[in-house]
Each structure stands twice: as C-alpha cells, then as structure tokens.
Amino acid sequence: MRHYEIVFMVHPDQSDQVQSMIENYTNSITSANGKIHRLEDWRRRQLAYPINNLHKAHYVLLNIEASKEIVKELETSFRFNDSIIRSIIIRVKNAIVEPSFMVKIKEDRKNKREDSINDLGNCASDTKNTED
Numbered sequence: 001m002r003h004y005e006i007v008f009m010v011h012p013d014q015s016d017q018v019q020s021m022i023e024n025y026t027n028s029i030t031s032a033n034g035k036i037h038r039l040e041d042w043r044r045r046q047l048a049y050p051i052n053n054l055h056k057a058h059y060v061l062l063n064i065e066a067s068k069e070i071v072k073e074l075e076t077s078f079r080f081n082d083s084i085i086r087s088i089i090i091r092v093k094n095a096i097v098e099p100s101f102m103v104k105i106k107e108d109r110k111n112k113r114e115d116s117i118n119d120l121g122n123c124a125s126d127t128k129n130t131e132d
Helices: 014-032 068-080 101-131
Strands: 002-010 033-051 055-067 084-092
Touching: 002 014, 002 068, 014 033, 014 055, 014 068, 033 101, 055 084, 068 084
Parallel strands: none
Antiparallel strands: 002 055, 002 084, 033 055
C-alpha cells in the first residue's frame, strides 16, 4: 500500500455536508483495508483566486495509506461530485501524522489570544490592588 496526501475543496454553500462527505470517504478507505493517518478539517477559507466566481471554499486534508484502486475510486468520486470544486491527490513517501502548518497556525493564534486575555485579567487585578 502507498501513502497519499489528499486535499479537497467543497463549495461553501455545501459546508453542512462536509462531515457526511468525510465519513463517506473515510469509510470507503477503511473498508478496503486502508488507513487514515491524518484528517484535518480546515473549515471555510479564502481562496487565493476566484474559482467559478467563488471566493471561499471549505478545505479538508487527508493523509492515507491505501491501494491504487481506492485512490482511483476517490479520484472518480471527487470528479463527479458537484460539491467538490477542486481536489488534489499526491503520493508521498511516508505516512504524515504530525499536524499540518494550517493547524499549527490556528493553535498559535488560539494560544496568543488566551495569553492576551490572561494578561488583561492580570492588568485588571493589578489596578484594583493599587487603587486600594
């Protein structure tokens, strides 16, 4: 079995169907003895350039280990699904399991936001102590 990285972009009006699409694709992979090493839902993001007059899309990343037949089946499914506006399947040498750059950025932003909230809370308590 080979390792693949898959990214597909879903029409923004179909974002509510993304979870069922992910379940469908993961079930077809695992039922054929494939493995899912990483699954990331990047949510709705701005496109670098408009595609079919769309400026946003819902992104999903999969890193899988599967046979060629399953990958061809996925590729065909992506091609004939009107909700998927773009997809790419890349063969990689090894399984990739660590979080992607997109997830790391999101976690960094969340940590910075929490730190700034904590700093504001500390500043507020410091001003109360000095006023007493």
